[in-house]
Amino acid sequence: MPTSNRRVSRRTLAPLAATAAVALAAPAIAQQSDTVRWRMVSSFPKSLDTLYGAIQTISRVVGELTEGKFVLQPFAAGEIVPPLQVLDAVSNGTVECGHSYSGYYIGKNPALVFDGSVPFGMTPRQHNAWLMYGDGRKLADEIYDSFNVVALPAGNTGGQMFGWFRKELKTPADFQGLKMRTAGFGGKVIAKLGAVPQQIPGGEIYSSLERGTIDACEWVGPYDDEKLGFHKVAKYYYTPGVMELEALLQLFVQKQAWNALPPRYQTALRMACHYAMTEMMAAYDAKNATAIARLVAAGTQLTVLPNDVVKALRGALEAVLDEEAAASPPFKKILENWRQFRADQHRWFSIADTRAEFAVYNSAR
Amino acid sequence: MPTSNRRVSRRTLAPLAATAAVALAAPAIAQQSDTVRWRMVSSFPKSLDTLYGAIQTISRVVGELTEGKFVLQPFAAGEIVPPLQVLDAVSNGTVECGHSYSGYYIGKNPALVFDGSVPFGMTPRQHNAWLMYGDGRKLADEIYDSFNVVALPAGNTGGQMFGWFRKELKTPADFQGLKMRTAGFGGKVIAKLGAVPQQIPGGEIYSSLERGTIDACEWVGPYDDEKLGFHKVAKYYYTPGVMELEALLQLFVQKQAWNALPPRYQTALRMACHYAMTEMMAAYDAKNATAIARLVAAGTQLTVLPNDVVKALRGALEAVLDEEAAASPPFKKILENWRQFRADQHRWFSIADTRAEFAVYNSAR
Numbered sequence: 197m198p199t200s201n202r203r204v205s206r207r208t209l210a211p212l213a214a215t216a217a218v219a220l221a222a223p224a225i226a227q228q229s230d231t232v233r234w235r236m237v238s239s240f241p242k243s244l245d246t247l248y249g250a251i252q253t254i255s256r257v258v259g260e261l262t263e264g265k266f267v268l269q270p271f272a273a274g275e276i277v278p279p280l281q282v283l284d285a286v287s288n289g290t291v292e293c294g295h296s297y298s299g300y301y302i303g304k305n306p307a308l309v310f311d312g313s314v315p316f317g318m319t320p321r322q323h324n325a326w327l328m329y330g331d332g333r334k335l336a337d338e339i340y341d342s343f344n345v346v347a348l349p350a351g352n353t354g355g356q357m358f359g360w361f362r363k364e365l366k367t368p369a370d371f372q373g374l375k376m377r378t379a380g381f382g383g384k385v386i387a388k389l390g391a392v393p394q395q396i397p398g399g400e401i402y403s404s405l406e407r408g409t410i411d412a413c414e415w416v417g418p419y420d421d422e423k424l425g426f427h428k429v430a431k432y433y434y435t436p437g438v439m440e441l442e443a444l445l446q447l448f449v450q451k452q453a454w455n456a457l458p459p460r461y462q463t464a465l466r467m468a469c470h471y472a473m474t475e476m477m478a479a480y481d482a483k484n485a486t487a488i489a490r491l492v493a494a495g496t497q498l499t500v501l502p503n504d505v506v507k508a509l510r511g512a513l514e515a516v517l518d519e520e521a522a523a524s525p526p527f528k529k530i531l532e533n534w535r536q537f538r539a540d541q542h543r544w545f546s547i548a549d550t551r552a553e554f555a556v557y558n559s560a561r
Numbered sequence: 562m563p564t565s566n567r568r569v570s571r572r573t574l575a576p577l578a579a580t581a582a583v584a585l586a587a588p589a590i591a592q593q594s595d596t597v598r599w600r601m602v603s604s605f606p607k608s609l610d611t612l613y614g615a616i617q618t619i620s621r622v623v624g625e626l627t628e629g630k631f632v633l634q635p636f637a638a639g640e641i642v643p644p645l646q647v648l649d650a651v652s653n654g655t656v657e658c659g660h661s662y663s664g665y666y667i668g669k670n671p672a673l674v675f676d677g678s679v680p681f682g683m684t685p686r687q688h689n690a691w692l693m694y695g696d697g698r699k700l701a702d703e704i705y706d707s708f709n710v711v712a713l714p715a716g717n718t719g720g721q722m723f724g725w726f727r728k729e730l731k732t733p734a735d736f737q738g739l740k741m742r743t744a745g746f747g748g749k750v751i752a753k754l755g756a757v758p759q760q761i762p763g764g765e766i767y768s769s770l771e772r773g774t775i776d777a778c779e780w781v782g783p784y785d786d787e788k789l790g791f792h793k794v795a796k797y798y799y800t801p802g803v804m805e806l807e808a809l810l811q812l813f814v815q816k817q818a819w820n821a822l823p824p825r826y827q828t829a830l831r832m833a834c835h836y837a838m839t840e841m842m843a844a845y846d847a848k849n850a851t852a853i854a855r856l857v858a859a860g861t862q863l864t865v866l867p868n869d870v871v872k873a874l875r876g877a878l879e880a881v882l883d884e885e886a887a888a889s890p891p892f893k894k895i896l897e898n899w900r901q902f903r904a905d906q907h908r909w910f911s912i913a914d915t916r917a918e919f920a921v922y923n924s925a926r
Contacts, residue, residue: 257828257832260824260828261825261828261832262825263825316924319914320686321685321719321842321843322846324842324846325842325846325847325850326847327843328840328843328844328847329843329844329846329848330847354686354913354914355913355917357913435913435916435917436916436919436920436921437914437917438917438920438921438924441917441918459625460626460627460628463622463625463626467622467626467833467835467836468832470832470835470836470839471835473839474693474835474839475693477686477689477690478686478689478690478692478693478694479690479694481686481689481690481909482690482691482693482694483694484909485905485906485908485909486905488908488912488913489905489908498912500916501920506920507924509924510924510925540850540854541846541850542921542922543850543853543854544846544849544850544853545918545922546919547800547853547863548719548720548722548782548800548801548802548849549684549719549802549806550915550919550922551800551801552720552801552802552803552806553684553910553915554801554911554915554919555801555803555866555871556681556801556806556875556907557907557910557911557915559803559871560875560907
């Protein structure tokens with residue numbers, strides 16, 4: 197999952213924060229006239245159109261559902277809130293809502309990883325099943341409550357590639373000393389194998405790879421990665437993306453603002469977010485499929501991770517999860533529920549959908 | 562995909578049809594008062610809660626989005642329209658809308674199969690990508706136009722099992738003379754291999770299998786199949802479900818009724834249908850995962866189709882598609898677009914998501 201760290205100054209932020217506080221203090225008036233105006237920030241820049249596009253879709257759909265009376269004004273990363281402070285800004289009422297990735301905030305509460313993406317975790321469908329028909333929603337809400345926000349699923353990248361490497365990765369020992377740009381929880385996992393994870397802003401990855409400051413990087417997948425030019429400075433593009441079978445994005449909504457909404461505006465926002473989730477996955481699936489062909493034509497060497505590397509990563513992941521659980525009873529509570537659901541889902545998909553897909557793809561040869 | 566053929570008499574249908582005609586003739590009045598009342602029929606019985614549940618969800622969400630002013634009254638299969646005549650009933654204005662499966666109507670236009678489920682075709686995500694970012698929506702709408710309906714994606718079963726067999730299926734030659742209950746397009750494919758497809762209503766499959774009138778059947782997957790009791794009369798439950806990687810369900814809406822809706826009711830209905838799609842897949846994924854464990858515990862023998870059987874089915878499918886295209890230029894037009902999109906999607910998923918899922922499932926062993 198990408199991070200884009202462009203900063204805004206405290207001065208830029210302050211006056212807008214004051215305006216927001218006024219807006220939040222007057223929900224009764226807004227409700228009487230049926231018109232509600234919110235600011236909606238994003239953790240993503242406009243240049244990453246599939247990620248940033250979610251708030252445009254949400255704003256448009258909510259407008260259509262409310263005859264333009266519930267207005268969500270979109271702001272790109274850094275315009276009024278720094279990209280990695282969206283949860284904070286919503287939590288403290290600087291803005292009413294913001295589109296982001298829970299995995300960015302695991303420094304505040306590691307259990308947020310379960311509603312973002314866990315390496316060797318769930319696919320988008322499995323995650324939805326956990327939220328809608330398992331205990332996922334209840335468990336996630338307990339965490340979001342502590343941040344004073346409501347979280348609405350509002351996007352998913354689908355599976356992400358394992359990453360770009362300047363040299364081939366042949367054995368688990370090759371992680372030793374490897375400087376790899378990656379974000380969040382995945383960094384803890386590769387660190388277990390001796391790698392040195394680096395959290396570098398998106399705009400600086402290319403030059404870091406080119407200069408050799410880092411040896412490898414991961415961002416999202418072909419469509420986004422091609423824009424950032426990684427194929428010009430790293431030859432090997434590794435699959436399978438076992439570290440991120442998905443990345444679920446959220447719209448965080450400040451709880452008081454949410455509670456002050458008329459019920460039909462709440463449903464409108466929830467539905468628009470769900471639609472944005474389906475739309476984003478469709479966009480990535482359509483665009484990645486053609487981008488990968490262009491990358492390969494340009495000389496990128498698609499390479500498959502050796503099995504023992506995958507197994508070493510799996511072992512490291514489970515060890516990291518166990519360590520987090522030992523340090524935090526709330527993490528342990530979610531982990532146990534999540535692991536049971538994951539086991540059932542992985543068993544079922546390895547019998548049915550995933551097996552069928554593989555059989556279909558292979559039958560053409 | 563299941564079919565449930567419970568019939569209703571012409572007498573039951575007639576007076577209600579008259580009422581519907583009146584309702585459709587007065588859209589202007591309905592619009593003035595902001596209140597719109599529609600009847601929404603389903604091709605599915607209440608006992609199949611995941612399939613039938615879609616219209617309950619759609620009705621509830623649309624109600625929430627419109628403060629109860631857009632009323633969709635749900636009717637189960639056969640209550641006012643026979644289950645396999647939903648498209649007809651919407652097309653001719655007997656009811657304003659109905660939830661069904663385009664694959665049921667390939668007798669009217671074989672190209673409807675592309676917006677339902679094609680054997681060796683697309684997954685739910687790939688189908689969404691084709692509709693939202695490929696030419697799928699435009700091509701499908703040309704067909705639906707000819708039926709005087711608008712079709713909104715409104716459910717998906719996810720992957721379905723290959724089916725239940727009383728004897729093992731060891732080679733492609735074992736299809737010779739095999740009497741198998743299956744619906745629609747898949748029947749044409751197995752017929753190419755010598756099988757005798759039988760379209761039998763859901764409630765009669767169990768007794769047909771028990772009496773030996775048929776040798777095999779397919780319905781949906783563990784959760785639905787367990788209810789119907791197939792495991793008591795057939796031992797072998799075959800995977801991979803290469804014949805149905807998905808079954809996309811639609812809400813058909815009569816075009817004049819759709820055009821008479823205020824724009825925000827149109828968006829409300831569209832969004833509710835999208836939400837129902839995600840919800841249905843989550844329901845199947847959660848419920849199938851536990852049902853399969855119960856079936857296996859009860860003695861069901863999960864069995865994998867031999868590779869040469871899968872290859873024979875693939876060959877038969879492509880031959881059937883080519884024959885349909887030769888007989889119908891409109892079918893050919895869609896087929897060519899669909900095949901190109903499918904090729905790109907299958908290539909991409911075999912590099913990325915599907916490969917990653919398999920690697921993750923195998924890494925636990």
